[in-house]
Amino acid sequence: MNSPRSANVIGLGLIGGSVALALRRVGFVVHGEDTVAGREQEALERGVIDAAGIDPAAEITFVATPVGTVGESVARALAVTSGVVTDVGSVKGPVAAASNNPRYVPGHPMAGSELHGLDGADASMFEGAVWVLTPSGSSDDSFSSVAGTVTRFGAEVVALEPGQHDDLVAIVSHVPHLTAATLMGLADARSEEHLALLRLAAGGFRDMTRIASGSPAIWLDICEQNKDAITRGLDSLIEGLTEMRSVVSGSDREGLRAKLERARVARMNLPVRAGAVENLVEMRLPIPDRPGAASEVFALAGELGVNIHDFEVVHSVEGDRGIMVLVVRSEHVEMFRGGLMARGYRPGVAKLA
Amino acid sequence: MNSPRSANVIGLGLIGGSVALALRRVGFVVHGEDTVAGREQEALERGVIDAAGIDPAAEITFVATPVGTVGESVARALAVTSGVVTDVGSVKGPVAAASNNPRYVPGHPMAGSELHGLDGADASMFEGAVWVLTPSGSSDDSFSSVAGTVTRFGAEVVALEPGQHDDLVAIVSHVPHLTAATLMGLADARSEEHLALLRLAAGGFRDMTRIASGSPAIWLDICEQNKDAITRGLDSLIEGLTEMRSVVSGSDREGLRAKLERARVARMNLPVRAGAVENLVEMRLPIPDRPGAASEVFALAGELGVNIHDFEVVHSVEGDRGIMVLVVRSEHVEMFRGGLMARGYRPGVAKLA
Numbered sequence: 001m002n003s004p005r006s007a008n009v010i011g012l013g014l015i016g017g018s019v020a021l022a023l024r025r026v027g028f029v030v031h032g033e034d035t036v037a038g039r040e041q042e043a044l045e046r047g048v049i050d051a052a053g054i055d056p057a058a059e060i061t062f063v064a065t066p067v068g069t070v071g072e073s074v075a076r077a078l079a080v081t082s083g084v085v086t087d088v089g090s091v092k093g094p095v096a097a098a099s100n101n102p103r104y105v106p107g108h109p110m111a112g113s114e115l116h117g118l119d120g121a122d123a124s125m126f127e128g129a130v131w132v133l134t135p136s137g138s139s140d141d142s143f144s145s146v147a148g149t150v151t152r153f154g155a156e157v158v159a160l161e162p163g164q165h166d167d168l169v170a171i172v173s174h175v176p177h178l179t180a181a182t183l184m185g186l187a188d189a190r191s192e193e194h195l196a197l198l199r200l201a202a203g204g205f206r207d208m209t210r211i212a213s214g215s216p217a218i219w220l221d222i223c224e225q226n227k228d229a230i231t232r233g234l235d236s237l238i239e240g241l242t243e244m245r246s247v248v249s250g251s252d253r254e255g256l257r258a259k260l261e262r263a264r265v266a267r268m269n270l271p272v273r274a275g276a277v278e279n280l281v282e283m284r285l286p287i288p289d290r291p292g293a294a295s296e297v298f299a300l301a302g303e304l305g306v307n308i309h310d311f312e313v314v315h316s317v318e319g320d321r322g323i324m325v326l327v328v329r330s331e332h333v334e335m336f337r338g339g340l341m342a343r344g345y346r347p348g349v350a351k352l353a
Numbered sequence: 354m355n356s357p358r359s360a361n362v363i364g365l366g367l368i369g370g371s372v373a374l375a376l377r378r379v380g381f382v383v384h385g386e387d388t389v390a391g392r393e394q395e396a397l398e399r400g401v402i403d404a405a406g407i408d409p410a411a412e413i414t415f416v417a418t419p420v421g422t423v424g425e426s427v428a429r430a431l432a433v434t435s436g437v438v439t440d441v442g443s444v445k446g447p448v449a450a451a452s453n454n455p456r457y458v459p460g461h462p463m464a465g466s467e468l469h470g471l472d473g474a475d476a477s478m479f480e481g482a483v484w485v486l487t488p489s490g491s492s493d494d495s496f497s498s499v500a501g502t503v504t505r506f507g508a509e510v511v512a513l514e515p516g517q518h519d520d521l522v523a524i525v526s527h528v529p530h531l532t533a534a535t536l537m538g539l540a541d542a543r544s545e546e547h548l549a550l551l552r553l554a555a556g557g558f559r560d561m562t563r564i565a566s567g568s569p570a571i572w573l574d575i576c577e578q579n580k581d582a583i584t585r586g587l588d589s590l591i592e593g594l595t596e597m598r599s600v601v602s603g604s605d606r607e608g609l610r611a612k613l614e615r616a617r618v619a620r621m622n623l624p625v626r627a628g629a630v631e632n633l634v635e636m637r638l639p640i641p642d643r644p645g646a647a648s649e650v651f652a653l654a655g656e657l658g659v660n661i662h663d664f665e666v667v668h669s670v671e672g673d674r675g676i677m678v679l680v681v682r683s684e685h686v687e688m689f690r691g692g693l694m695a696r697g698y699r700p701g702v703a704k705l706a
Contacts, residue, residue: 112555164547167543168547169553172550172553173555178594181597182593184619184620186586187619191619196655196658198525199509199511200525201624202526204533204563209616210557212613212617216609220606223601231598231602237539241535241594245587245591248576249580253573253577256572256573257573259538263534264566266540266544267562270551271554303547303549
């Protein structure tokens with residue numbers, strides 16, 4: 001690890017540019033590729049990448065092309081490089097199914113910006129953000145490599161099944177986006193009757209429709225690729241709104257109070273980005289010699305609601321058997337330990353200084 | 354106008370406290386009343402009001418009690434004071450119908466805060482905000498008094514029919530609020546299946562559900578009082594989401610693009626709070642001797658999409674016939690002038706220095 005480590009980033013837009021900057025910050029030499037004319041040169045001049053093109057020997061390649069082309073870019077990256085390949089696409093089922101390979105770890109950082117392209121690229125974009133990995137066929141070494149790298153970006157890794165990821169992001173991202181657009185369209189239609197309508201829109205309405213100001217282009221691909229989960233999510237939302245309508249039109253005050261109170265409590269409890277957290281504890285976990293073990297640890301953490309604040313794989317001197325070093329909150333240690341032991345791990349715990 | 358002007362504020366919560374502070378800032382001596390034990394004393398100590406109780410001779414009284422009790426508070430204010438009475442309730446139809454009185458001008462400032470009570474009270478809350486007035490039976494003098502006062506708070510007055518106001522705020526405020534709560538409830542229900550769900554919630558979801566963290570109490574009254582408009586608004590939203598579902602599930606890429614593009618353009622064009630605006634022009638308008646004329650001017654401005662940036666009523670020396678002084682953007686002058694002349698006004702225009 002003393003020679004310079006090399007990485008590729010394919011697709012130098014908002015997320016790809018941010019990944020490149022984060023990679024450089026943690027010590028990688030970064031090669032970047034983009035099919036848009038002049039983009040590689042711009043990235044070089046802005047110091048986003050160290051070199052244009054792809055390094056076949058890079059230990060890790062991030063694919064950050066538009067969601068509709070991720071599959072082919074991943075396949076090419078697997079063909080022309082010898083290292084690990086991951087991607088940052090918003091839908092994981094189709095690409096995970098199409099590119100089953102031990103060197104490939106599908107991923108999706110839950111982060112973004114209202115800025116576009118390299119203008120919004122930011123090395124700190126992933127600090128405190130959740131970075132979902134959806135291993136399916138990925139080797140433990142590949143998973144550990146990607147999880148370790150993005151953890152060094154400041155992200156928290158959550159491991160999910162690809163289909164599970166797609167279901168969950170439909171609920172917290174895709175359906176809300178389409179709802180914002182629908183609300184905005186409704187207000188726009190009504191504003192034709194009365195121009196004053198949009199002037200009445202105060203902060204709450206602005207907050208709710210802000211995401212509708214984004215470019216439609218990426219959403220066409222996302223909606224196509226995650227059509228089934230989004231359709232199910234919209235059905236659930238329509239059902240929920242129909243219940244809400246019935247409670248309001250029936251003057252069911254207690255029913256309305258219960259719905260609003262449940263939402264209020266859930267919103268108050270929405271996890272915040274990890275800031276300074278006290279009482280962190282380090283757990284050391286020999287990785288057993290069976291496939292999928294490393295990603296299983298993250299999947300278990302997600303199921304138990306345990307945040308992994310830091311993560312690293314170290315190799316002991318006597319062999320190449322890896323040890324996962326996980327940093328979690330002290331109040332989560334016993335539960336996590338129990339879950340890990342139930343699955344055959346032998347976690348050791350050391351209180352952090 | 355050289356003796357101290359007196360005002361009352363009934364209900365010293367977030368909005369009432371902000372109104373009191375704004376009144377004091379523009380030179381009023383403010384009397385305040387609240388039924389919550391100790392609240393008047395607290396308002397006195399914080400310098401929100403000058404005196405506890407009601408001044409029967411106050412020239413203007415703002416009723417800022419919860420929306421369910423506005424009607425009775427307005428009736429009492431009209432009975433015990435000799436001046437103009439207005440209120441700040443979120444629903445206008447029921448109270449406008451119940452309290453038809455030349456001295457009463459129903460109102461609704463489109464402003465708020467995430468803070469509660471006097472902790473959030475702020476003299477600048479209304480700067481750049483729209484303040485809706487829904488005169489129905491109000492005299493021109495009363496309307497001008499309220500419109501002139503809130504304009505001095507920095508607000509922009511928009512005049513609407515009470516029922517029209519209720520329809521429009523259902524679309525830009527009440528339905529979005531219930532939608533935020535429904536989205537949050539949906540995510541909460543799904544998070545029981547997988548604890549990781551809420552950790553995937555990024556900025557867009559947080560923005561969309563932020564208003565759901567507010568106290569349910571005021572919404573129970575709002576939903577009761579504006580039941581019909583909210584029910585119609587929810588019907589329109591459900592219809593819009595059903596169309597969205599059909600476009601997504603049918604892979605209608607062009608249909609989806611059209612919907613998202615329309616929303617994007619509308620969101621980009623959402624009026625921003627008035628900041629520094631150049632090219633303002635002053636219009637002077639003798640108020641004709643017929644009832645409702647002053648509020649008609651504001652209603653017309655709203656229909657034409659003309660922002661009134663400043664507003665004042667001056668009285669000429671030769672009589673008590675008022676002259677409205679309106680400040681609008683230069684690009685709106687000709688259209689506004691045409692509309693006013695079509696309705697029998699004789700506007701004069703003077704370019705501002």
